[in-house]
Amino acid sequence: MKPIRLDPYLPIIGVLGLVAVWYLAVWYQIVDPVLLPSPVDTFRALWNGIAGGRLGFDFMRTLERTILATLIAAAIAIPLGIALGSSERVYRSVEFVVDFFRSTPASAMFPLFLVLFGVGDKTKVSVAAFGAALVILFNVAYGVMNARKTRLLAAKVMGASRLRVLTDVMLLESLPQTFVGLRNGVSLALVIVVVAEMFIGSTDGLGQRVFEAQQLFAMPDMYAAIFAAGGLGYGLNLMFLLVERQFVHWSGK
Amino acid sequence: MRRESPVVRAQEARVPTGNAGEVPAVTVRGLTKRFPDAVVYDRFDLDIPRGKLVSIFGPNGCGKSTLINMITGLIPIDAGEILFDGKPLRDTKFGYVFQNYREALFPWLRAIDNIDYPLKLMKLPKAERRTRTQRMVASLGVKIDLNRYPYELSGGQQQLVSVMRALVVEPQILFLDEPFSALDYEMTLFMRDQLQRIFVETGTTTVLVSHDLEEAVYLADRILLLSRRPASIADYVRYDAARPRSDATLSQHDFVRVKAHCLEVFQREVRKG
Numbered sequence: 001m002k003p004i005r006l007d008p009y010l011p012i013i014g015v016l017g018l019v020a021v022w023y024l025a026v027w028y029q030i031v032d033p034v035l036l037p038s039p040v041d042t043f044r045a046l047w048n049g050i051a052g053g054r055l056g057f058d059f060m061r062t063l064e065r066t067i068l069a070t071l072i073a074a075a076i077a078i079p080l081g082i083a084l085g086s087s088e089r090v091y092r093s094v095e096f097v098v099d100f101f102r103s104t105p106a107s108a109m110f111p112l113f114l115v116l117f118g119v120g121d122k123t124k125v126s127v128a129a130f131g132a133a134l135v136i137l138f139n140v141a142y143g144v145m146n147a148r149k150t151r152l153l154a155a156k157v158m159g160a161s162r163l164r165v166l167t168d169v170m171l172l173e174s175l176p177q178t179f180v181g182l183r184n185g186v187s188l189a190l191v192i193v194v195v196a197e198m199f200i201g202s203t204d205g206l207g208q209r210v211f212e213a214q215q216l217f218a219m220p221d222m223y224a225a226i227f228a229a230g231g232l233g234y235g236l237n238l239m240f241l242l243v244e245r246q247f248v249h250w251s252g253k
Numbered sequence: 254m255r256r257e258s259p260v261v262r263a264q265e266a267r268v269p270t271g272n273a274g275e276v277p278a279v280t281v282r283g284l285t286k287r288f289p290d291a292v293v294y295d296r297f298d299l300d301i302p303r304g305k306l307v308s309i310f311g312p313n314g315c316g317k318s319t320l321i322n323m324i325t326g327l328i329p330i331d332a333g334e335i336l337f338d339g340k341p342l343r344d345t346k347f348g349y350v351f352q353n354y355r356e357a358l359f360p361w362l363r364a365i366d367n368i369d370y371p372l373k374l375m376k377l378p379k380a381e382r383r384t385r386t387q388r389m390v391a392s393l394g395v396k397i398d399l400n401r402y403p404y405e406l407s408g409g410q411q412q413l414v415s416v417m418r419a420l421v422v423e424p425q426i427l428f429l430d431e432p433f434s435a436l437d438y439e440m441t442l443f444m445r446d447q448l449q450r451i452f453v454e455t456g457t458t459t460v461l462v463s464h465d466l467e468e469a470v471y472l473a474d475r476i477l478l479l480s481r482r483p484a485s486i487a488d489y490v491r492y493d494a495a496r497p498r499s500d501a502t503l504s505q506h507d508f509v510r511v512k513a514h515c516l517e518v519f520q521r522e523v524r525k526g
């Protein structure tokens with residue numbers, strides 16, 4: 001008899017465990033039932049919200065804003081990161097500025113962006129793009145700078161021009177680190193978008209949904225929106241990982 | 254037939270015309286190179302004979318890699334001149350095999366495309382690139398699946414791909430910097446004989462940096478023994494045993510004598526401290 005391989009199913013144990021603890025907490029009323037609805041109520045709210053309710057719409061709005069912010073960030077930060085990273089001296093001269101703003105909470109920039117872009121979508125997307133761009137920039141520049149010396153020398157000794165070394169070697173060398181930047185960037189963009197949806201006069205989006213449900217004391221709806229946001233973050237990360245595995249097959253080998 | 258001592262003293266070796274009609278491929282004159290914390294070369298002279306295999310052997314950090322990096326133009330020199338055939342090196346085609354094949358091959362390209370890359374840089378049409386590559390693979394009798402990526406190959410296979418990438422441009426001179434030192438012993442022995450075969454078949458002037466004295470002598474026509482920094486020629490030894498050499502060579506009187514002599518010179522240099 002073949003032993004049954006349990007390993008692929010291990011992650012399910014954690015999920016079942018969490019739901020079990022949750023059930024027990026509700027059953028024995030360890031937590032105030034008003035604050036913690038049962039898993040069944042919550043998943044029903046999630047299901048109804050996604051299939052035809054408003055939650056699905058809010059989910060798509062947040063997804064749109066996050067993707068748009070990440071695309072803008074990537075379009076600006078990747079070329080800039082390559083330019084910075086390919087000259088060590090240029091990088092050293094702007095390193096402090098990049099590091100400083102990377103360490104500045106992007107949420108502190110909301111008021112500034114509000115003044116610049118008003119209370120519309122533009123502000124939410126541009127603050128998220130700003131935060132993501134710095135993360136991507138840093139990683140791309142780092143990846144380019146840390147291109148393996150030997151590989152650059154190998155290209156050079158074969159007669160590659162500076163431009164060819166950049167396009168044929170440095171760019172590809174930096175690709176794994178670029179993906180790290182993209183993944184971190186998209187996560188950060190999602191965080192900023194959700195916060196912006198909560199507090200910057202928004203009529204849709206997951207952040208607004210969570211906030212509104214809380215205001216109305218519709219707890220199952222609130223938890224459903226939180227789970228939807230978690231699913232969104234997890235899904236985006238997974239998507240980038242899969243794309244990365246396709247494009248950067250040599251990563252870590 | 255004139256019998257020659259296999260050992261040429263350093264002073265004689267310096268004189269380019271004194272070497273039994275050898276034509277130098279590379280001449281180095283008055284070469285000087287300083288790093289912030291060390292003078293690596295100070296008015297250094299050297300001739301690399303055409304069509305020969307020269308092994309470079311010397312203490313750690315004496316400047317072996319630096320020397321071939323300067324000859325190939327990878328790093329600038331402070332003073333002196335390096336000529337190939339009496340001409341500047343700009344138009345010379347080099348092959349260069351690095352010690353660290355993992356970091357020298359391009360992991361995003363299949364082995365075959367790695368080999369193809371220098372031909373692409375030369376802007377050769379695709380058809381010609383294909384025939385050149387195939388011709389070389391056939392002549393070396395390589396039995397590797399070249400459609401794999403480098404990380405799917407063994408260390409020896411990867412280094413063989415590096416060697417092919419260096420050879421495919423039909424270089425005028427081939428440099429190898431400790432090419433086999435990251436391989437296990439069995440693979441090293443195999444690769445030594447591959448290199449010898451390539452050398453016998455193509456007659457390409459070859460410069461091999463080796464940290465293994467047996468290997469350095471076994472493969473060489475001339476063994477360049479360097480001193481500590483600033484590097485000078487401690488001795489430039491001849492070894493004329495017929496090729497192809499084999500395991501039997503290792504126990505021949507000539508081989509043992511040349512190797513013992515090299516070891517003696519090396520130890521004298523190291524002790525100078």
Ligand SMILES: Nc1ncnc2c1ncn2[C@@H]1O[C@H](COP(=O)(O)OP(=O)(O)OP(=O)(O)O)[C@@H](O)[C@H]1O
Pocket residue numbers: 288289290291293312313314315316317318319320
């Ligand atoms: N880029 C550099 N900057 C400063 N010092 C350097 C640099 N490259 C080499 N050196 C120094 O120059 C000396 C010669 O280095 P090189 O790598 O040529 O030695 P090597 O003979 O190849 O040594 P090994 O046997 O370890 O390969 C060493 O002392 C090294 O520390």
Ligand SMILES: [Mg+2]
Pocket residue numbers: 317318319430
């Ligand atoms: Mg070295």
